[in-house]
Amino acid sequence: MPLPPLLDRADAVVFDAYGTLLDVHSAVQRHAGAVGPEAQALSETWRQKQLEYSWVLALCGRYAPFWTLTERALDHALARHPRVDRAVRADLIAAYRALDAYPEVPATLEHLRRAGLKTAILSNGDPAMLDAAVTAADLGGRLDAVLSVEPAGTFKTAPAAYDLAPKALGVSRERIVFLSSNRWDIAGAAAYGFAPVWVNRTDQPDEYPDLAPVRVIRSLDGLLA
Structure with a gap:
């Protein structure tokens, strides 16, 4: 399957964890x-x-x-x-500590990796919390990095939190597609300079019109369409 233009211009795809890859409910x-x-x-x-x-x-x-x-x-x-x-x-x-991953997550990550894109998590979760969650969901082998905001000493949407991803992956921010189910997180990613994709699983109304996503999808597999 050929990559859509958005991904064809990217070197890495970075995901929020809670609510995006993992079902917090x-x-x-x-x-x-x-x-x-x-x-x-x-x-x-x-x-x-x-x-x-x-x-x-x-x-x-x-x-x-x-x-x-x-x-x-x-x-x-x-x-x-x-x-x-x-x-x-x-x-x-x-x-x-062992939340369910959304059903489309493993296949989406595998497709991105096969296409030569780096994949990572950038989450507010602390390292031990993320390690437990990624292990329980069996996602570790599908990710190049699992990044906690802890080294930045702050949470998203602070620019210092987003800055961890390009540094860890060795990729410029403009070449990172960032996915989150949280509209506030998408606003922060847009302000930082990522190409943000909003995973609007529950059909929420849009917010932050000056900090818009580049795409809106209902589930992660929509990224590949």
Whole structure:
């Protein structure tokens, strides 16, 4: 299969991890019976607070491991949804270390590698968290690099976080296609100078018109179309 023009002009394809390669809601879905009728609401609160904590720390010039923020966010979500039995906390935390990859992820990564493109993750996740997730999803052999923002001491959308990818891969930013399911992340990548592709899995309305993606797709395999 020939590459589409966007990829033909690239040397590397870099992916956000959580929500893009890995289904952040699969942890709660795995234990939905124990969580009960508020499972979806709990999962959405957990994810929102996890991200919010990263943004607040970045704006304050502070940093904490993303795993710490993930645990804090779950505690907040459980407090917000008191009808959920807190005994499920340990199972949810364990499940978050081994999130499900979206079904099209392995084949997409393999196709990109066969085409001669470097593939990498650039994630807010800390190294231990990412190592566990990549191992559980069996993605390690399909990636040239798994990059945590930890060396930058900040989170996306700070330019210092995005700067890790071209340095690690030895590729100029203009030759990197960056994919994320998070529209705010796409805005940051556009501002930085990547060619950003928004993986809009849930048909969300667009935002940040001055920091637009170069393409919008519904799932990763749309990148190859």
